[in-house]
Amino acid sequence: MIIMSENLSEFIRKLSEVYDPDSENSFVSLYINRAVDKKFIDRRIKACESILKKDELKNFTNTVKDILDILRKNTGDNIAIFASHKHNFLKYIPLHIKVENLMIVDSSPYLRPLARLQDEWESFTLLLINSNYAKIFSVSMGKVEHTKKLSADIMNKHKKGGWSQARFNRLRRGAIHAFFSEVGEALQKRADERIILAGPGQAKLQFRKMLPKNLKDNVVDIIDIDIDDKVELVKKSKHIISEKEELKSQGAVKLLKAEILKDGLVAYGIKETLDAAKNGQVELLLVEKNYVPRGWICENCQIVKEGIQRTCPCCGKKTSEVDIIEEILEFAERTDADVEFTDDKELANLGHVGAILRFK
Numbered sequence: 001m002i003i004m005s006e007n008l009s010e011f012i013r014k015l016s017e018v019y020d021p022d023s024e025n026s027f028v029s030l031y032i033n034r035a036v037d038k039k040f041i042d043r044r045i046k047a048c049e050s051i052l053k054k055d056e057l058k059n060f061t062n063t064v065k066d067i068l069d070i071l072r073k074n075t076g077d078n079i080a081i082f083a084s085h086k087h088n089f090l091k092y093i094p095l096h097i098k099v100e101n102l103m104i105v106d107s108s109p110y111l112r113p114l115a116r117l118q119d120e121w122e123s124f125t126l127l128l129i130n131s132n133y134a135k136i137f138s139v140s141m142g143k144v145e146h147t148k149k150l151s152a153d154i155m156n157k158h159k160k161g162g163w164s165q166a167r168f169n170r171l172r173r174g175a176i177h178a179f180f181s182e183v184g185e186a187l188q189k190r191a192d193e194r195i196i197l198a199g200p201g202q203a204k205l206q207f208r209k210m211l212p213k214n215l216k217d218n219v220v221d222i223i224d225i226d227i228d229d230k231v232e233l234v235k236k237s238k239h240i241i242s243e244k245e246e247l248k249s250q251g252a253v254k255l256l257k258a259e260i261l262k263d264g265l266v267a268y269g270i271k272e273t274l275d276a277a278k279n280g281q282v283e284l285l286l287v288e289k290n291y292v293p294r295g296w297i298c299e300n301c302q303i304v305k306e307g308i309q310r311t312c313p314c315c316g317k318k319t320s321e322v323d324i325i326e327e328i329l330e331f332a333e334r335t336d337a338d339v340e341f342t343d344d345k346e347l348a349n350l351g352h353v354g355a356i357l358r359f360k
């Protein structure tokens with residue numbers, strides 16, 4: 001039994017590598033928000049049990065048992081579980097974002113909702129700072145975790161007598177500088193994430209000036225906020241991140257169009273994009289958010305195509321219906337491509353999916 005411990009992109013990549021070439025019905029993927037429609041799971045189990053037969057039914061029943069075990073042990077409302085009893089496979093991830101209920105039986109784990117969550121909820125670092133106090137938060141998939149608190153004893157008032165005002169100011173500046181350096185070092189551990197700086201007054205701006213270039217480049221926004229107002233802070237920063245995400249999607253579509261005009265490293269439309277993903281050429285995959293075209297797959301020949309086809313034109317065996325975008329996504333994830341989901345109408349006009357390629 002394998003249980004999730006790695007980060008989300010690693011988690012998705014590993015799931016993308018798993019499939020059963022011999023059965024189209026051996027993996028069960030469950031996305032569940034337990035706060036709504038409590039009968040959902042029972043209803044889906046019944047429906048699937050009435051359709052599956054023999055070994056597939058046996059595997060399904062056992063797999064569902066494993067899944068229900070996980071649900072009993074986990075108290076959170078939202079969770080995604082991927083399991084196949086036959087393959088001794090069980091992975092899950094508790095989510096802090098509401099998901100749409102979904103139970104899918106297929107030859108591989110169904111990744112599209114998870115990939116979309118990953119795209120829309122990029123992890124970031126939130127730093128709340130003033131001149132003598134700092135708190136670092138990590139925000140991942142909508143969950144805020146406090147990772148580190150730092151503080152320094154910094155004199156704020158010049159007492160009468162003793163030091164001159166100038167000397168006092170110099171010492172105070174030195175102490176703040178030392179404190180900011182310490183905070184900067186703590187931030188280096190999260191150097192691969194985008195950073196939002198927050199806090200009252202000028203401290204956050206001074207702090208930003210002092211940051212080494214690699215961290216400064218990661219600062220996507222600055223929020224002016226009370227040092228104690230964590231609720232408002234989290235709300236504002238999530239809003240900022242989702243705005244940045246929107247911009248990133250638009251940027252990706254722009255890049256795709258530019259590459260098409262140049263006849264550059266690009267693929268678009270279902271067929272081209274699928275071929276590129278299969279060949280491991282995809283650097284960045286663009287997917288229209290809610291587009292679900294019909295497609296079919298021959299597990300025997302490993303042919304995937306758009307449309308409806310009951311038997312394979314190559315080998316004559318029975319085909320299965322697939323979500324063709326999911327197939328493209330799985331190929332792309334296996335080769336570590338980035339994925340952008342977008343509502344952009346221009347992508348719809350270009351065939352609903354597209355890709356920037358690594359090579360041609």
Ligand SMILES: [Zn+2]
Pocket residue numbers: 298299300301302303312313314315316317
């Ligand atoms: Zn075939």
